[in-house]
Amino acid sequence: MSSFWRGGLVGGIGVVVGLPLLVQVIWSFAFRWYFPDLLPSEWGLHAWRYVFSDSSRVGEALLTSLGIGLAVSLLSIGIGLPAARALALHDFPGKGLVEWLLLVPIVVPGVVATMGVHLVFIHLRIADSSLGVVLVHLIPAVPYMILVMASVFANYDTALEETARTLGADAVRTFWFVTLPAILPGLLVATLFTFLISWSQYVTTLLIGGGRVITLSMLLFPLIGGSNNATAAAISLVFVAPALLALGVTARSLANGPSVLGGLGRP
Amino acid sequence: MNTPSNWLVFVTAAVLLLLSGCAAAPAGAAAPPVYTDWDDVLAAAKGTTVHWYMWGGSDKINTDVDNDIGKTVLARYGVTVNRVPVADIAEIINKLLTESSAGVTAGGSVDLLWINGENFKTAKSADLLYGPFVDLLPNSRFVNWEDPAMANDFGTPVEGYESPWGHAQFVMEYDNAQVGDTPPTTFEALAAWIRAHPGKFTYPAIPDFTGSVFVRHLFYWAAGGPTPFLGDFDQAVFDRYAPQVWDYLNGIEPFLWREGETYPEAAAMTDLLANGEIAFNMSYSPGNASLSIAQGIYPDTIRTFVFETGTLANNNYVAIPFNASNPAGALVVANWLIDPEMQLILADPARWGWLMTVDPTRLSAAQQAQLAGYDVGVATLPAAVLAAKALPEPQGEWVAAMEKGWVEQVLQK
Amino acid sequence: MGRQDWMERLKIWLMLLPALLVLVGLFSGGLVVGLGQSLGYMPVAGLHSVTLQHYLDLLVEDAFWQSLWVTFSIAFTSTLLSTLVAVPCAFLLRDTFRGSRLVNFLFQVPIPIPHLVVAFGVVTLVAQSGVLARLLASLGLLSEPGQFPALVFDRAGVAIQLVYLWKEIPFIGLVVLAVLQTVGPDYEALAQTLGATRWQRFRYVLLPLILPAILSASMIVFAFVFASYEIPLLLGVRFPAPLPVWSIQLYRDPDLNLRPGAMAIGVLLTLFSILWLVAYRRLMRYALRASGGR
Structure with a gap:
């Protein structure tokens, strides 16, 4: 590839990726910005002032989003990791059905399930609560x-674990010193994924949280569409920041652990 | 191999505990208390939190509510206001209906609702409201309940189940850089303008309430006034006037923004007008244009007008759900909303820019002087002009029929 | 079966239990409740009879089929376009060159960004008075917003597609890249020594290896777009709206009598996506056989 094309590629990807984010940075500092002005005719900090005021509830929503996201990813590890291991390392009757049951929510719309679950949650009194939203x-x-994680475990050799056990390591130590280091890059990426899935949810939070559980997406949604672009942009940037931070942390794992994402490529 | 299964036992136990813990939550307790004495209300409200569900699409209203209502009510009555923003209050009616059918008769999550019109009618007829409570509010004496437009909310008798807090009247907003200083104030002139300037007019898609009220005006226009729609719904009357309305709307459709292929959300119209994509917007808040100019949302060429035949006006109310956890706190907030002091803040064009819902003649002389001294703002019509052109809202059932008709006869055609 | 075997089996099921509990309990449980409501069985609203009426009402309505078509075409187009762009991208990213680390990083940036944020960015860029229109105006190419093509709130759903492309190209690209890197250069090198041309190496060596990844990643994307609500609601036309938008709006209506209809739309949506899934798996198997893969 010639360096001209390469430069073009880098620049092109940079523009396409960066423009939708850059325009939001500009909007968040705009006070008056009408067509056909390429840049705001007046700048201002009022959007950011609003974001940092209590009335905007951005701080509170940020904490709620983080808390729910963390709870979801930790619970997903606890629930998903053993299942992934069982599916990857063992054969047993009914495995096909179990696999299908566990993976079907990826490809089948959750609309009906969420609406159905809503009614059950109202009976259990966990609608309108963070617990309901986490679930x-x-x-x-x-x-x-x-x-x-199933794809990580599929390439995982249990021999080392057995050696450790033979040498007298107990279950906890074996997991901590043998299993965990081996699966860590994959686990990091999977955790990031589950966190982001929770972080980005809108309609499930809306239905189950009933307006009472306010995450960042609940704040941003009503502002998109034009009534106040500056405020929408500022909140949107707050919504992006932790996600980009998470990417920074795991970018290396994403790049160095290619087999990890390959798991999504298994039919 | 042992490790994961140990872990698993822990996780299973945790999940089961979690699930069983939820299932064991207390079932329906007694209904919320009923008060007969205002001092009891004040005593019960002190130190509590009121969860007030309201439309949250305006950062200005959000901030104003927190500053002028939340802070004052906390300082004076020890009541904390937790404003819960929602996109559409109909969702909350839906939620109350679901709770009602699931037997959640107390300990509900909503204490106070910003409500009116169809939502009030639905809530009242389904027994979703606490009350009647209005007579208990000391400040209720400032409200003119003899006025039929106050005692009836879109034709549904209020009967003490909701208390007002703001007055609204429909106005058209226009860009005088595009339209000039003499906007079209009749529906014939408007249609002519639209045909002469293709792509520059539109109205919000129903069920948006601003789009809905625009269509109601056309029914009044077709019938030559509001009278036929103030009584109970009558299909024959509806069928008499509806075709003329659909003809008008389908007639202008090819000349609308996007050739009528789609209709915008109300929020999007703000942006469209600000950027000159369209020349008109419409609002239930006569002070919106002036405020938007001050906030940098609108350029300062935006002005407002009302139709020669008048525009619809109504009141915003607050109501308390049947299963509210904190009715006492909600009553205290409702009472503050119609306090003359609060109403003067609300009517201040530099602060809220709303219309007062209490009767100005019942205010003290000093308060009346303060009200008269307000400078309404560059784009706002004087209160007297608005009042002279105010029209009553039709009954809720008419609104539902008009909205359904629009979807079938205009949107899907 | 020996005691040892039995213990082993028990352990496996214990490992699966939490996941089964959560997913079967919540997902399938919710699905069953929803199915019940779609058949008009809603004891809380005093409805006990079971009827297919809500389905029949939908199936005879033109609006339903238009809506289904919109749902399908948005999902199909965005999946197809994302895949067509993502695969070449994955090949480009496989090579190491000056700046390739930066490109790799940029390519990953969209992955963690929420769809809502992308939607807002796209609107402010491509609306008729958006930044691109302003750019053209400042170059003197247009003087009025109306001269810029309608890309938001349009029948073709261009803005919706742009949001999905921006988000899903990197997703599919990274999945394919991951497989490419696992495969490594050995097979290709071997094929080259055996005299295979560049095209032959791609067609007979690489393609069969990455095809499963392409197909399953694109299947995930299709399913996601097919079921999504907020993007078409924010950026699409009012009518005809995709099925998830329609269903959820009915569900949230204060009129409880609309609930069974909302559920029926949801159930049909689910059925169609399962049908599509089955067809897709067939296609996948056929494609794999035809490409000479496993």
């Missing part, structure tokens, strides 16, 4: 955890 976020999150 409903598990529906799309856990299958991804299983899918990614």
Whole structure:
């Protein structure tokens, strides 16, 4: 590839990826910005002032989104990791059915399930609560955890674990010093994925949270569409920041652990 | 191989505990208390939190509510207001209906609702409301309940189940850089303008309430006034006037923004007008244009007008759900909303820019002088002009029929 | 079966239990409740009779079929386009060159960004008075917003497609890249020594290896787009709206009598996506056989 094309490729990807984000940075500092002005005719900090005021509830929503996301990813690990291991390393009667049951939420719309679950949650008194929202976020999150980790375990050799056990290591130590380091890159990526799935949810949070559980997506959604672009842009940037941060942390695992994402490529 | 299964036992136990813990939550307790004495209300409300569900699409209203209502009510009555923003209050009616059918008769999550019109009618007829409570509010004496437009919310008798907090009247907003200083104030002139300027007019898609009220105006236009729609719904009357309305709307459709292929959300119209994509917007808030100019959302060429034949006006109310956890706190907030002091803040064009819902003649002389001294803002019509052109809203059933008709006869055609 | 075997089997099922509990309990459980409501069985609203009426009402309605078509075409087009762009991207990213680390990073940036954020960015860029229109205006190429093509709130759903392309190209690309890197250069090198041309190496060596990944990643994308609500709601036309939008709007209506209809739309949506899934798996098997893969 000539360096001209290469430069073009880097620039092109940079523009396509960066423009939708850059325009939001500009909007968040705009006070008056009308067609056909290429840049705002007046700049201002009012959107950011609103974001940092209590009225915007952005701080509170940020914490709620983070808390729910963390709970979802930790629960997904606890629930998904053993299942992924069982599916990857063992054969047993009924495996096909189990696999199908566990992975079907990835390809079958969750609309009906969420609406159905809503009624059950109202009876259980966990509608309108963070707990209910965490549980409903598990529906799309856990299958991804299983899918990614099953492919990690498929390339995993249990011999080392057995050696450790023979040498007298107990279960906890074996897991901590042998299993975990081996699966860590994959686990990091899978955890990031489940976190992001929860982080980005809108309609499930809306239905199950009933407006009472306010995550960032609940704040951003009503603002998209034009009534106040500056505020929408500022909140949108707050919504992006932790996600990009998470990518920074796991980018290396994403790049160095190619087999991990390959799990999503298994039919 | 042991490791994961140990872990698994722990996880299973945790999940089971979680699930069983939820299932064991207390079932329906007694209904919320009923008060007869205002001092009891004040005593019960002190130190509580009110969860007030309201439309949250405006950062200005959100901030104003927190500053002028939340902070004051906390300072004076020890009541914390937790504003819960929602996209459409109909969702909350839906939620109350579901809770009602699931037997959640107390301990509900909603204490106070910003409501009116169809939602009030639905809630009232399905027994979703606490009350009647209005007579208990000391400040209710400032409200003119003899006014039929106040005692009836879109034709549904209020009967003490909701208390007002703001007055709204429909106005058209226009860009005088595009339209000039004499906007079309009749529906004939408007149609002519639309045909002469293709792509520059549109209205929000129903079920948006602003789009819905625009269509209601056309029914009044077709019938020569509001009278036929103020009584109970009558299919024959509806069928008499509806074709003329659909003809008008389908007639202008090819000349609308996007040739009528789609209709925008109300929020999107703000952006469209600000950028000159269209020349008109419409609002239930006569002060919106002035405020938007001050906020940098609109350029300062935006002005407002009302139709010669008048525009619809109504009141915003608050109501308390049947299963509210904190009715006392909700009552305290409702009472503050119609306090003359709050209403003067609300009517201040530099602060809220709303219309007062209490009767100005019942205010003190000093308060009346303060009200008269307000500068309404560059794009706002004087209150007297608006009041002279105010029209009553039809009964809720008419609105439903008009909205359904629009979807079938205009949107899907 | 010996005691040892039995214990082993028990252990496996114990490992699967939490996942089965959560997913079968929540997903399938919710599905069953929803199915019940779609058949008009809603004891809380005093409805106990079971009827297919809500389905029949939908199936005879033109609006339903238009809506289904919109849902399908948005999902199909965005999947196809994302795949067609993503695969060559994966090949480009496989090579190491000056700046390839930067490109790799840029390519990953869209992965963690929520769809809502992308939707807002796309609207502010491609609306008729958006930044691109302003750019053209400042170059003197247009003077009015109306002269810029309608890409948002349009029948073709261009803005919707752009959001999905921006998000899903990197997703499919990275999945394919992951497989390419696992495969490594050995097979190709071997094929080259055996005299295979560049095209032959791609067609007979690489393609069979990466095809399963392409197909399953694109299947995930299709299913996601097929079921999504907020993007078409924010950027699409009012009518005909995709099925998930229609279903959820009915569900959230204050009129409880609309619920069975909302559920029926949801159930049909589910059925169609299962049908599509089955067809897709067939296609996948056929494609694999035809390409000489496993």
